[in-house]
Amino acid sequence: MTPDSLFASLSSQLGTRKQRSLQLIHQICAEQQERNSHDFSIATIGKLSKARGGPSEQAIRNKNGDEYKQLIASWQCTNNHKKLGRTPVEQPQDVLKLINEPSVRAEVGLMLAELKQLRGEVRLLKSLNKDTIIIDKSIHLRGNSNSKVELLPAIPLSSAELHALESAISPATFENNGWQEDPKDRSVRNQHGRKVFEVGFVSAIKTVLDHTKK
Known part of the structure; x- marks a missing residue:
């Protein structure tokens, strides 16, 4: 799933405060890509986010930071495809594999199914x-x-x-x-x-x- 699609899917399920934090993470990752940086590590994104009043590295790594980790992983995947000169292909199962918590994985799976219907x-x-x-x-x-x-x-x-x-x-x-x-x-x-x-x-x-x- 592309970062923009995943961001829209995740943010629609969050409260206003966490939506703002997720949007900041999304913006920072987009800026990393625009400056041709290949560093999408949680440590780097967390450091940049904390400097702008957003989630720190530890907050992203915490259990409540699953949405942040999913979004960062999506940007990393997109960046890897670009380095290989290929256009990223949306693979919902790839995103689900990044989620360890079964209940969260099931919920995201339902959201992906709904997103597929909305695309139609x-x-x-x-x-x-x-x-x-x-x-x-x-x-x-x-x-x-x-x-x-x-x-x-x-x-x-x-x-x-x-x-x-x-x-x-x-x-x-x-x-x-x-x-x-x-x-x-x-x-x-x-x-x-x-x-x-x-x-x-x-x-x-x-x-x-x-x-x-x-």
Whole structure:
């Protein structure tokens, strides 16, 4: 699992205080990678974290620091793949092997399964940002661009699918994942400024929801 995906999964299960600590660890590891450092040891990350008011090395090594260790291990794995010139492949089982506590391992396994399901929903949402969208109404809409969005009568959206669309652009989803809509081009970006969804993602979903509920 990539560091960003693991961070989102872990932080969604934590309290506000520990979320902030985990976010600091995540940021420090990202900075290590940006400066081309290969040192993702708990000792180094703990030292950098403590200097910025975050968890110390000992706090990370403690039983309550499992989330920190998992995230650091994910960054280390990503770094090792980059050194070998390969793109890291998400392997949920690799993450589970890093967890010694059976109860924690089982809980993380459930979260990974849920995350896999959410990825499928995200792929569906991304597909909406195309020239043609099909839902259960006959309407032709024109945006600011020359592209035409055609809504044709076909398969109606279920209540679960509508809920998934609403949830995807809800303030809670954006806050939990550290996303925000760029005021300049209306794309969706994460806390590091990386583009998560293209321009028109939020407006496309709102358009579908508005015309589906009529």
